[in-house]
Amino acid sequence: MKLYTSPRQDGFYMPAEFAPHDGCLMIWPSRPGSWGKDPGQARLAFTKIIEAIAESERVYLIAGDPSAKNALQKQIAEGAVVLLELPVNDAWARDTGPTFVTNGSQVRGIDWEFNAWGGAFDGLYADYQEDDALAQAFCRYLGIECYDAHPFVLEGGAIHSDGEGTLLITEECLLSAGRNPALTKAQIEEKLKEYLSAEKVIWLPYGIYCDETNGHVDNICAFTATAEVVLAWTDDENDPQYARSAANYRVLSNALDAKGRAFKIIKLPLPSVPVTVTKEEAEQIVCAPGEAPREEGERLAASYVNFYIANKAVIVPQFGDENDGRALSILKDLFPDRKIVPVFTRSVLVGGGNIHCITQQIPKGGAHGIG
Numbered sequence: 001m002k003l004y005t006s007p008r009q010d011g012f013y014m015p016a017e018f019a020p021h022d023g024c025l026m027i028w029p030s031r032p033g034s035w036g037k038d039p040g041q042a043r044l045a046f047t048k049i050i051e052a053i054a055e056s057e058r059v060y061l062i063a064g065d066p067s068a069k070n071a072l073q074k075q076i077a078e079g080a081v082v083l084l085e086l087p088v089n090d091a092w093a094r095d096t097g098p099t100f101v102t103n104g105s106q107v108r109g110i111d112w113e114f115n116a117w118g119g120a121f122d123g124l125y126a127d128y129q130e131d132d133a134l135a136q137a138f139c140r141y142l143g144i145e146c147y148d149a150h151p152f153v154l155e156g157g158a159i160h161s162d163g164e165g166t167l168l169i170t171e172e173c174l175l176s177a178g179r180n181p182a183l184t185k186a187q188i189e190e191k192l193k194e195y196l197s198a199e200k201v202i203w204l205p206y207g208i209y210c211d212e213t214n215g216h217v218d219n220i221c222a223f224t225a226t227a228e229v230v231l232a233w234t235d236d237e238n239d240p241q242y243a244r245s246a247a248n249y250r251v252l253s254n255a256l257d258a259k260g261r262a263f264k265i266i267k268l269p270l271p272s273v274p275v276t277v278t279k280e281e282a283e284q285i286v287c288a289p290g291e292a293p294r295e296e297g298e299r300l301a302a303s304y305v306n307f308y309i310a311n312k313a314v315i316v317p318q319f320g321d322e323n324d325g326r327a328l329s330i331l332k333d334l335f336p337d338r339k340i341v342p343v344f345t346r347s348v349l350v351g352g353g354n355i356h357c358i359t360q361q362i363p364k365g366g367a368h369g370i371g
Helices: 040-054 068-071 073-077 129-142 185-195 242-251 281-285 324-335 348-349
Strands: 021-027 058-062 083-084 099-100 107-113 145-155 166-170 201-206 221-225 228-233 264-269 313-318 339-344 359-365
Touching: 021 040, 040 058, 040 129, 040 228, 040 281, 040 313, 040 348, 058 129, 068 073, 099 324, 099 359, 107 129, 129 145, 145 185, 166 185, 166 221, 185 201, 201 242, 201 348, 221 324, 228 242, 242 264, 242 339, 264 281, 313 324, 348 359
Parallel strands: 021 058, 058 083, 107 145, 166 201, 228 264, 313 339
Antiparallel strands: 021 359, 099 107, 221 228
């Protein structure tokens, strides 16, 4: 059922990702414009990610292709993965699925307007109507109520919550011309507070260099605990990312969260060598009319911050870089009670995102779970 009140009015809030989950939403990769003529490598990465998540929470996987059933037979048979068919354009569940909120005993969804990261101004694909309809459709499947936030444009990758009233976002994304150009910064902040029950919004200036989502926060900075964040970082002052990360560090260093606490900031290194598109990868992508092709040598927005926190694991991108191990070691210290699971995700990165972008957590709604 669509709701036209707001979560703040009804006493619902967005919990932290590190809070307990009832499940996770994912979508099997198929669209040639993201995953290429042969999505086999992407599907292999998705399979490894799903297997890791399904060890501690149920994965709801939207898939019309039989390859998903073949890849995950064991998890499906055990009920750890539930296959369902809903209309979708692409596999970015974080951005097209609902953002979930809870009042401690019940879970509801939020249906933001989705316009493929910029609509007619700088959107990444023109056919996104099914993706825009997904949030309501998935909430109907779960049997939960869903707030209709249209026409406010937002994606799940653009927000991070600590579950205690603090929200992380970036100016680069939230103030981009293709999202809500008729709203002021103050109006955008108020909308976020109304729908996520936030009390304090931390506006970081930038996302990752060359991030085609206009700088989603989930690729640059993430909560790992209350008043604790990881920030994507490079020590190379000649890298365009250096000034971006340094500007974000200054903001975080001078900010307090909603409870008046200073942030502990952990620098999470970027890959030591920028990840760029190969000739073979560029040739794999099949673009629809109006879509920008991948180009050989194009820099991709590779970041270890784009991890997913499951109930008993943290699933972390790997790029075949010498900093892969450093990132795992840092996250192991930050999540001592969770298994750190590395997954080589170059194929997901070439598609346009990473592990956090293709997952959307469903928070635990209390003793009775969802609903």
